[in-house]
Amino acid sequence: MKQQVRNVTTMEKKSRSEMEDVQNHKDHREIPIDHVGITNIKWPIKVMDRQNFSQHTVAEFTMSVDLPKEFKGTHMSRFVTILSDFSNDITAEKLPGIIREMQKRLDATEAHLKVDFPYFIEKKAPISGVKSLMKYDCGFLITANGEDLDYILEVDVPVTSLCPCSKAVSDYGAHNQRGHIIIKVRPQKEDKDNFIHIWLEELFTLAESSSSAPIYPLLKRKDERFVTMQAYDNPVFVEDMVRNAAVKLREDPRISWYEVSAFNDESIHDHKAFAVTTWTRE
Numbered sequence: 001m002k003q004q005v006r007n008v009t010t011m012e013k014k015s016r017s018e019m020e021d022v023q024n025h026k027d028h029r030e031i032p033i034d035h036v037g038i039t040n041i042k043w044p045i046k047v048m049d050r051q052n053f054s055q056h057t058v059a060e061f062t063m064s065v066d067l068p069k070e071f072k073g074t075h076m077s078r079f080v081t082i083l084s085d086f087s088n089d090i091t092a093e094k095l096p097g098i099i100r101e102m103q104k105r106l107d108a109t110e111a112h113l114k115v116d117f118p119y120f121i122e123k124k125a126p127i128s129g130v131k132s133l134m135k136y137d138c139g140f141l142i143t144a145n146g147e148d149l150d151y152i153l154e155v156d157v158p159v160t161s162l163c164p165c166s167k168a169v170s171d172y173g174a175h176n177q178r179g180h181i182i183i184k185v186r187p188q189k190e191d192k193d194n195f196i197h198i199w200l201e202e203l204f205t206l207a208e209s210s211s212s213a214p215i216y217p218l219l220k221r222k223d224e225r226f227v228t229m230q231a232y233d234n235p236v237f238v239e240d241m242v243r244n245a246a247v248k249l250r251e252d253p254r255i256s257w258y259e260v261s262a263f264n265d266e267s268i269h270d271h272k273a274f275a276v277t278t279w280t281r282e
Contacts, residue, residue: 037064038079045090050201059117065108078105096193099144115140119200125216125223132218138200151195154184155203159211161264164235176231177267181207181241186257196254210244212236238262238275246277256281
């Protein structure tokens, strides 16, 4: 009993006094940290939807800041507090405000925010017109360095590709495979913390038109016939897919930078093929 009383008294003394802030202790190792924060935190967000105005989804957040060499640690709980303060109404338009709060509350020069989320559109089969939901993996990448703000939009679009070499050398048929075209774009700035809007759906369409054929969530037999022949009539290497997408992106004055990568899950090889191209507007 005496031991319990002693422990309770000690706890009461600590609760009445200011708690020690260990994170603010000095560190003697003289090593700054580029990124420190939290990852794999799920949170509801709202994204602009071209067809339905807005779409609710669940995103996975990665939030980090730089840490000067003289400090022992950062205050991890403040990342979650910032998300909580923005409540359940987090939109892409509010992300610059979130990253500015990260800089302010964590006393950081640099802050990084990555938001990955699934996005769904209702997609029609090409001939029958049957509808089903198609999922695309998307992301926002935002970096603040002092007053400067950088924003990148990312989409991962599944596609079909048919090998031009296989078609050229085969007596009949050609091997095809599932591919992915990943597009990252940096939109032009409207002002210090705002960027020109680019619809996710625009990037989906651009990627699919750069491949042999799109992927559909639901197809009838006549749709399968159409898609199979469409791919056969449009053979592309991974190199072709990134170049096809790059040509279209360069023609869009809203885009100041892009990175396009394409990956094929090879159907007759035990490896993947890939190609990457980047570009910055002068």
